[in-house]
Amino acid sequence: MKRILWSFMLVLLCMACADDKKENEENLEKELAFSTKTIEKRLDDCEPEKGECTFISLIFPVAENQGKVSENINREIENFLVNTIDYQDDITSEKPEQLAENFLKNYQETALKFPDYELPWEVTINGKVAYKTEKLISIKFNSDIFTGGAHGYRSTRYLNFKAENGKLLKAEDLFTSEFKDFVEKDFRIKQEIPQDENINSTGLFFEDDEFHLPLNIGITEETVILHYNAYEIAPYSAGNFILSYSRNEIKEFLKLKNDEPKA
Missing domain, CATH: 3.90.640.20 (Heat-shock cognate protein, ATPase)
Incomplete structure (x- = not known):
């Protein structure tokens, strides 16, 4: 009888360990993580390093694994990209890919409207997760933008999020x-x-x-x-x-x- 009881207890212990392992693996899979996305567009396949090239380069983090939390963070990142590059008040839902396409399109329309216009436009935005804990996520963006005028504009922007819900702080x-x-x-x-x-x-x-x-x-x-x-x-x-x-x-x-x- 004791041997049967011990065998039964051993089976229960193994099942509990298996459940704990499965739960830990699921939690690990669901942990908020970030990948890096790169979008680069060049007009007429020009080469930025050689100069005289209209181009846009966007490198930014993408939140993953946390459903609504990830959606909230990614939406704010996309809003930042749009507001940094496109200043039109009626643009509210552009995705980064469309934003890059529209940037080149806007340049072409400007060049067509002003035949003597020769200055190339340039956008470089590089974003990364600078700090991440169970409570707080801080993302840093460095931007260099030139769309005509006496000089370009260089800026640094931080976006801070509450890790629990993806709320912008x-x-x-x-x-x-x-x-x-x-x-x-x-x-x-x-x-x-x-x-x-x-x-x-x-x-x-x-x-x-x-x-x-x-x-x-x-x-x-x-x-x-x-x-x-x-x-x-x-x-x-x-x-x-x-x-x-x-x-x-x-x-x-x-x-x-x-x-x-x-x-």
Whole structure:
């Protein structure tokens, strides 16, 4: 009888181990992951490295394995690409492939309308996952765009997501309200703007003469980066304004606690 009982218990143990293994494998398969997608289009098969070439190159991460979460993240990435390249208000649903095709088409229409127009257009956007934990995902994009004019435009953009649902996070989701005052004081010191004077008194152009955090906030394991691109708060000639803080330095203002990457 004991031998039968032990045999039965052994079978149950094996079945439990098999179920645990299957569950772990399923969880591993469903874990949010990212692949990299590349879309490159060139007008008349020209070669960008040789110059005088109208082309577009998009390299960006694609979220996978998490259904609605992945859909939310990918939709925001696509919106970023559209808003960065195509400034028409009525464009809201272009996919990256169509966006690239339309970029070349728009150039051809411009060249046809102005026969003497010879300047090639160029777009290079390179995006990658800069930081990923169970709570937070930060994606960084570097963009170089030229579509005529005196010079091109180079920018850096960060998109931060709540890993649980793919929601795009804003500054107020990441920091307490006191963080803005902390940064403004530091910004004024570094830019030599008296604390009791208008934030734009030295030639900056913050909207409504009020300091605000940048749209672009990068997050890594150890650092928080605040990045104002050219044109955002000052003339193009002033370039970028970048503030960087260690997490430990501003930990009292962080809303996301215990946000460490997996070992």
